[in-house]
Amino acid sequence: MTTPAPQPTGQLSHDRFCDEIIVQTGLLREHLAGVDLSATVPTCPDWSLRELAGHVGRAHRWAEAMVRTRAAEALPEDEVPDRAPSGGDPATLGTWLGDGAGRLAETLRAAGPDTACWSWAWQQDSGFWARRMVHETVIHRADAALTTKADYAVAPEIAADAIDEWLRIVRFVQDVEARDSAQELKSDGRTLHLHATDTAPDLAAEWLIELRDEGVVWRRDHAKADVALRGPLTAVLLAFYRREPLDSGRVEVLGDRSLLDFWLERASFG
Numbered sequence: 001m002t003t004p005a006p007q008p009t010g011q012l013s014h015d016r017f018c019d020e021i022i023v024q025t026g027l028l029r030e031h032l033a034g035v036d037l038s039a040t041v042p043t044c045p046d047w048s049l050r051e052l053a054g055h056v057g058r059a060h061r062w063a064e065a066m067v068r069t070r071a072a073e074a075l076p077e078d079e080v081p082d083r084a085p086s087g088g089d090p091a092t093l094g095t096w097l098g099d100g101a102g103r104l105a106e107t108l109r110a111a112g113p114d115t116a117c118w119s120w121a122w123q124q125d126s127g128f129w130a131r132r133m134v135h136e137t138v139i140h141r142a143d144a145a146l147t148t149k150a151d152y153a154v155a156p157e158i159a160a161d162a163i164d165e166w167l168r169i170v171r172f173v174q175d176v177e178a179r180d181s182a183q184e185l186k187s188d189g190r191t192l193h194l195h196a197t198d199t200a201p202d203l204a205a206e207w208l209i210e211l212r213d214e215g216v217v218w219r220r221d222h223a224k225a226d227v228a229l230r231g232p233l234t235a236v237l238l239a240f241y242r243r244e245p246l247d248s249g250r251v252e253v254l255g256d257r258s259l260l261d262f263w264l265e266r267a268s269f270g
Contacts, residue, residue, distance in 0.1 A: 014113035025101035054084035187211035193225035196233035
């Protein structure tokens with residue numbers, strides 16, 4: 001089997017990413033409205049909901065400063081002003097989140113996708129931060145929704161791009177972090193298939209992932225694999241990001257379940 005090197009398949013426009021920063025932050029604010037902010041987040045057990053929201057808002061402000069200043073290296077966090085408000089008022093926290101997301105989207109729109117600036121990853125420009133901050137917010141919004149038992153859905157094209165980006169992150173970590181657990185995913189060609197069952201054919205929301213000696217490679221494709229993860233796209237996204245268990249009843253695993261477990265235990269954010 002010949003599989004191409006990782007590509008940004010299906011990546012959306014810069015303007016769409018800027019729009020989604022606002023949309024996803026607004027939905028996160030809805031999840032947090034009127035709830036107990038001291039509640040522990042089961043999928044991020046070191047955080048309360050207040051700390052989760054603070055992390056997202058600080059990430060938005062940090063990325064905004066990186067792009068606005070055209071930073072050539074990582075900015076220390078203590079150089080990024082405007083920390084999350086203390087106290088337990090969800091409305092105040094929501095306003096703070098919205099302000100940060102708005103400033104980030106405005107700065108990214110002004111910069112366009114190709115402005116050079118530091119990032120921790122394979123792409124050193126404002127376009128990287130637009131995409132990364134969307135998916136940072138999408139996944140942490142899931143954490144909040146799961147904690148508060150709120151309904152959670154993601155536009156199919158956003159969910160699909162989040163999977164593409166996650167695969168690219170795993171490969172990046174394999175390329176640069178010799179001691180990371182993602183190195184154990186280098187193998188002799190075992191394969192995984194992700195299959196969304198509820199999307200239009202033109203979205204191509206299926207992935208064939210191959211574990212090669214040089215690292216993970218993938219393509220959007222319908223193909224047989226050693227193990228398949230099937231279900232609605234949002235459920236596949238959450239399972240693949242380790243936000244919902246494989247036995248949630250919302251996804252189906254066909255084939256070598258141990259291979260999928262092996263992946264989920266070792267896929268890393270770096």
